[in-house]
Amino acid sequence: MRPGLNSVIPLCYGLCAKHESLGERVVAIHLPFFTDQAFVTLATNDVYCQGALVLGQSLKNHRITRKLVILITSQVSSLLRDVLYKVFDEVIEVNLEDSADYVHLALLKRPELGVTFTKLHCWTLTHYSKCVFMDADTLVLCNIDELFDREELSAAPDSGWPDCFNSGVFVFRPSLETHSLLMQHAVKCGSFDGADQGLLNSFFSNWATSDIRKHLPFLYNLSSSTIYTYRPAFNKFGSDAKVVHFLGPAKPWHYKYNRQTGSVISESLTSESQHHVSFLDLWWKIYDESIVPFFDKLQHVAELESQEQTVSKLLSIQQKVKEPSAEDERRKWEEGRVDYMGKDAFARIQEKLDRFLQ
Numbered sequence: 001m002r003p004g005l006n007s008v009i010p011l012c013y014g015l016c017a018k019h020e021s022l023g024e025r026v027v028a029i030h031l032p033f034f035t036d037q038a039f040v041t042l043a044t045n046d047v048y049c050q051g052a053l054v055l056g057q058s059l060k061n062h063r064i065t066r067k068l069v070i071l072i073t074s075q076v077s078s079l080l081r082d083v084l085y086k087v088f089d090e091v092i093e094v095n096l097e098d099s100a101d102y103v104h105l106a107l108l109k110r111p112e113l114g115v116t117f118t119k120l121h122c123w124t125l126t127h128y129s130k131c132v133f134m135d136a137d138t139l140v141l142c143n144i145d146e147l148f149d150r151e152e153l154s155a156a157p158d159s160g161w162p163d164c165f166n167s168g169v170f171v172f173r174p175s176l177e178t179h180s181l182l183m184q185h186a187v188k189c190g191s192f193d194g195a196d197q198g199l200l201n202s203f204f205s206n207w208a209t210s211d212i213r214k215h216l217p218f219l220y221n222l223s224s225s226t227i228y229t230y231r232p233a234f235n236k237f238g239s240d241a242k243v244v245h246f247l248g249p250a251k252p253w254h255y256k257y258n259r260q261t262g263s264v265i266s267e268s269l270t271s272e273s274q275h276h277v278s279f280l281d282l283w284w285k286i287y288d289e290s291i292v293p294f295f296d297k298l299q300h301v302a303e304l305e306s307q308e309q310t311v312s313k314l315l316s317i318q319q320k321v322k323e324p325s326a327e328d329e330r331r332k333w334e335e336g337r338v339d340y341m342g343k344d345a346f347a348r349i350q351e352k353l354d355r356f357l358q
Contacts (some may be wrong), residue, residue: 031065036129037148039088040122041136044096045073049080050253050291051136051246054283056087058140065145067128071121083294094121117186119196123172123179134167137246139283140240144220144242147171153204154214156221158197163208168245169221194235223247224276234275244279252283259288304358311334 039059043049049072056068069090072081076093084091091300097117122133132147134140152172172178176286182203191198201207207214222241225248246252255264264280 004166007081016262031063034148036127038069038125038128038131039064040069040071040125040131040133041074042071042122042133043084044075044118044180045075046077046080047078047253048136049084050287051251053083053087053291053294054252054286055134055136055138055140057286060087061286061290062140062143064143066132066148067129069125069128069161071118077297079298082298083291086294087291092125094118094124096241098348102244109174117191117196117199119167120179120182120186120199123174123182124176126176130171130173131170133167133170135241135245137251138168138221139244139246139252139279139286141244141282142242147216147220150216152213153200153207155207155217156216157220159218159223164201165204165207165215166221166223166245167200168215168247171216171241172198185324186242193250219243221245224279225250238275240284245277246283252287255280255284257284 034271041052041055043052052070056070059068069087069092070088071094072084072086073096074095075096076084080093080300096119097120119133120129123293124130130152132144141265148171150171153165155167158164158166183201185203186199189199189202191295192202197214216221218244219241222238222244224244224246252264255266256265262281262285299340
């Protein structure tokens with residue numbers, strides 16, 4: 001039933017506006033903010049920071065009510081750290097952990113995934129009671145605060161082997177005890193895929209059969225590159241997708257983007273991958289509109305600081321020129337180079353003598 005022109009309707013997330021077509025008054029509802037819970041991601045280098053920044057911004061765009069935390073390693077540059085602080089509430093440096101399991105990683109043809117063992121540090125964030133971990137190559141399409149109603153370890157099935165969960169999105173409870181057990185399990189049992197997903201699935205080995213409530217719908221971890229394998233299902237349920245996961249070696253930041261058309265440029269993208277393209281376009285739109293300005297601003301500040309340092313040096317040099325030493329002054333007088341109209345004028349000399357005699 002259509003509300004009357006003066007009726008009051010709710011608007012979530014603390015916004016307040018007036019509906020242009022109907023003229024309704026809109027009431028701002030300020031949702032509680034949970035400071036003891038957080039969305040957590042990981043970036044082991046500057047490249048993955050690009051994905052993490054877009055993920056963080058996509059969460060903020062949908063008015064999440066939890067903190068944003070990113071784990072980084074020493075390989076992340078100071079420039080990227082400055083930008084990360086613009087998006088995340090906490091930027092925490094952790095030690096890089098590498099499985100070095102090149103045999104199993106070779107089966108995936110993804111040798112770079114060994115460093116994803118660093119993800120295990122998320123269990124050390126014990127100043128939070130519950131967290132949702134999200135890989136840096138995911139993108140949030142709507143508010144997903146309801147994930148905090150789930151318990152550890154809640155995750156969506158992996159599209160390649162549904163009896164395993166995909167570790168790109170999961171709910172967990174930080175615990176030093178759990179972290180210690182995970183590290184012991186890593187040393188003793190290793191990972192069947194050489195990366196964090198194999199390790200976590202063998203550690204939480206009863207996920208497939210113990211509690212269906214810990215099975216997140218696939219819509220919370222939708223693999224953008226496997227949509228075409230079951231297109232009818234995507235056509236029916238795809239509009240309800242909540243999180244897109246850019247699985248595989250080709251990440252959004254590997255593509256080129258045309259600002260004029262607002263779309264990615266790639267010869268490998270065909271009409272069959274139109275849904276994948278739309279998600280790539282959305283990723284780049286957020287990056288271009290929200291993240292690039294942070295870099296531009298920092299560059300501008302750096303240029304101003306550089307200019308200020310240059311001016312300061314010039315002023316310092318000029319000051320030294322304007323204030324010659326006593327020896328230089330004596331030499332000028334001996335050479336007959338006296339500034340009778342300036343600082344060597346009789347009145348100035350008289351003032352110095354008077355001060356000396358007092």
